[in-house]
Amino acid sequence: MDLRNAICDKFRVENKLEFKTSQIVVSNGAKQSIANICLALLDEGDEAIILAPYWVSYVEIVKFAGGHPVVVSAGIEDDFKVKADQIKDAITPRTKLLIFSSPCNPTGSVYTYDELEAIAQVISANGNILVISDEIYEYINFTGVHASIGAFEGMKDCTATVNGFSKGFSMTGWRLGYMGGPQWLADACNKVQGQITSGAASFSQEAAAVALRANRSEAMAMREAFLRRRELVVSMLKEVPGLKVNHPQEHFCVSRRKPLFWYVQWQCEYQ
Ligand SMILES: Cc1ncc(COP(=O)(O)O)c(C=O)c1O
Structure with missing residues (x-):
């Protein structure tokens, strides 16, 4: 509970995201948070749009959960960032998820406020799609601006914001990540994780609470x-x-x- 309180404060102050502690699920790394969500959400054949270039595990996790990855790509001429219209064109009645990271691994690109707003408009207008916003590289950003798509209008109930301690805090081996999202999703993720690994290591959680409350x-x-x-x-x-x-x-x-x-x-x- 102490760590979840610290995470709620962090989300409020740094990301303009309001969560109750019950909406936070602490996991054994951001990777597990993403897997929890995919396992909780995807039925066989459901489509997950993945913005490319993407972090290798997204496609494999979606497949592992029975989903069908739909890769939408951007090239060097677009700074490796996919446009909202490309996402709109890729949506079908089976689309359940959109997954991306900003700042992005592997490209290093950061989606701007305006680019995220355009994507948010496409997603919120659809009403059936959940976004996994992987923000684990939040602090390794040379633009000085980090925006969370979950804070845009209409996105609160359809965004899972994933973060963790492996990158910005260099605590990779402590295996600690978390997600904040709608209550129904947090409840489902708790059920999935509860049957696979249970909670994250208690001493990692104590260290992480201290790290989050310290300055950056x-x-x-x-x-x-x-x-x-x-x-x-x-x-x-x-x-x-x-x-x-x-x-x-x-x-x-x-x-x-x-x-x-x-x-x-x-x-x-x-x-
Ligand atoms: C974009 C991205 N998300 C998530 C992870 C997983 O991080 P964790 O160590 O918290 O599982 C990584 C690790 O390389 C990553 O690059």
């Missing part, structure tokens, strides 16, 4: 180190003949004839 100076120091590395690597890549290089707002990404994604796990190398 460690995360900001990491961000500065990542920024220096990003500038160095991007400038070197730009010297490679024939290689198109995107200048992302989070990690970075390069493209040859076909997009080739080179994701550096900064968080592992920071120490």
Whole structure:
């Protein structure tokens, strides 16, 4: 309960999201939060729209839950960000989910306020689709602005905001993530997780509550180190003949004839 209180405060202050503690489900990592939601929500053949380039596990988790992944892509010319109209065109009567991360792994792109608002309008107008907004890279963002799609008009009841401690707090091995969402979804996720792993480790939860209530100076120091590395690597890549290089707002990404994604796990190398 202490950690869930700290998460509610964090969501309110940093993300303009209002949740009761009963709407927060703490898991063994953000990956489990995403799996909980897919297992709770998807029936055989239900479609999940996944914005590409995407983090590898989204497609596999959707398939594991019996769903059908529908990949909607953006290229380097669009800063690797999918437009709201592309999402609208991909929606069918079987669409149950939209999954994306911003800041994005692997591209480093960050969806702007306006881009998220346009996506929110498409989703809220539909009424049958839940969004998994994976915000685990919230603090590794060089734009200085982080917006949560769940805070847009009409999105409160159809967004699960997923976050965790692996990236911004470098607590990867402590295995701790969480989601905040509508009560019905939190109840369903609790049932799924309760039969698979039960709660997350108690000592991880205590450490995470302390981390959340502290200031973000460690995360900001990491961000500065990542920024220096990003500038160095991007400038070197730009010297490679024939290689198109995107200048992302989070990690970075390069493209040859076909997009080739080179994701550096900064968080592992920071120490
Ligand atoms: C976009 C994204 N979401 C979720 C995760 C999973 O994080 P966790 O360690 O909290 O399970 C990762 C890990 O690489 C990730 O890149």
